[in-house]
Amino acid sequence: MxxxxxxxxxxxxxxxxxxxxxxxxxxxxxxxxxxxxxxxxxxxxxxxxxxxxxxxxxxxxxxxxxxxxxxxxxxxxxxxxxxxxxxxxxxxxxxxxxxxxxxxxxxxxxxxxxxxxxxxxxxxxMTHPMLKKAVSALDSLLSLPSIYVQIQEKVNDPESSVEDIGKLIEKDLGMSAKVLQLVNSAFFGHYKKIECPSKAVHLLGLNVIKSLVLTLKVFSGYEGTEMPPLFLEKLWHHSFETAIFAQKITETLTEDRELSDSAFTSGLLHDLGKLVLASNMPSKYQKTIQMASKNKKELRKAEFRVFEASHAEIGGYLVGIWGLPGDVVEALTFHHRPHQYPGKEFSIPAIIACADMIAHELSPEECIGAIPSIQESNLKAIDAADKLHEWRSLCTEIKERGIE
Ligand SMILES: [Fe+2]
Ligand SMILES: [Fe+2]
Structure with a gap:
């Protein structure tokens, strides 16, 4: 180096x-x-x-x-x-x-x-200078318009509790990511690795959340962006589904609660790079999405052509400079190439990759372009080939029971 x-x-x-x-x-x-x-x-x-x-x-x-x-x-x-x-x-x-x-x-x-x-x-x-600049200079991440309005109302309402606000923040990818950034840093004296948005909101407390929303305006609405709100809605739904699937798959492999929590957070944030691109370069990203849809290509491949990096590396870089735990950074970075992840043992990136693929298979309408697939040889390399069938059944059952 x-x-x-x-x-x-x-x-x-x-x-x-x-x-x-x-x-x-x-x-x-x-x-x-x-x-x-x-x-x-x-x-x-x-x-x-x-x-x-x-x-x-x-x-x-x-x-x-x-x-x-x-x-x-x-x-x-x-x-x-x-x-x-x-x-x-x-x-x-x-x-x-x-x-x-x-x-x-x-x-x-x-x-x-x-x-x-x-x-x-x-x-x-992060080798691409333009991208490095864009990610490091990121002001805020877009939020779902409906959640953004509700959050403004809640923080202005003296009757609101921290739980009410936590429940809302949990429903938005950009807001969840921001509170996780603050709590995972030593911000306001907390120096714990909390890996779930509602716990993070609770720890920050009502007054801090109010200041973040009202005074510091850390959450960003939707005015003036070219990204269709439906993009964010689908992204949120897919992220949440992947998080639940990854958590449940992990629970079948280990009783370690920290690992299943980490799988949940990694699943929730795994496509954060898409939100970075949508927030930062909306018109260019919108064209990339159209290109992937028209050519029925995997979105990450179209991203590579346009940005010389995919949402996986971009998201990994962002949570890395935020100081989020290493396993979350790695899960984001390697979720489309888990076989290249250097960790040999139990691997969160491999679980996220499988949960991601299953979530897309079960909700194909939420996928832009082709569904990301994992080659048979790569599945074997990550020790998932024999288990995938069982994981698919588990996730189908969860989905049928209803996720939210
Ligand atoms: Fe992805
Ligand atoms: Fe995904």
């Missing part, structure tokens, strides 16, 4: 010195840069390619949120991480729309090293 440039910004020299010492062993792979203010940081970034910036929030002059906002504008492809001492600080709050990840001070050197290694690796994986 070529050497990466990483910039730390903190107004306390002692903090920077501590980081310099802690990260010394990584000097061969990464050039570390240090800045004592937002102004100095911008000068460094204008001067050389900085791949990852990790900034304190409370700083005199330009604070961390303002710095990350400016970074997003000037250098959209840079991965932006917050390292803060105060989770409920105003600047941290304002950083919700511009930061990819939140870390809490003091941050264990081992955690910091993992985050840095991962961010550099992801930067390397």
């Amino acid at each position: 070529p050497t990466k440039n990483l910039l730390f910004v903190d107004d306390e020299k002692m903090v920077l010195d501590g980081l310099r010492r802690a990260l010394r062993p990584m000097r061969k792979q990464i050039n570390f840069h240090f800045a004592l203010s937002g102004k100095d940081a911008l000068e460094i970034m204008d001067d050389r390619d900085i791949h990852v910036v990790i900034s304190d929030m409370r700083m005199p002059g330009m604070d961390g949120a303002a710095l990350l906002q400016e970074t997003k504008k000037r250098h959209p492809e840079t991965i932006r991480i917050v390292l803060t001492g105060q989770a409920d600080d105003d600047a941290t709050y304002r950083a919700v729309c511009v930061a990819h990840q939140f870390l809490m001070k003091p941050c264990e050197p081992s955690v910091l090293k993992t985050v840095i290694k991962r961010a550099c690796m992801l930067h390397e994986l």
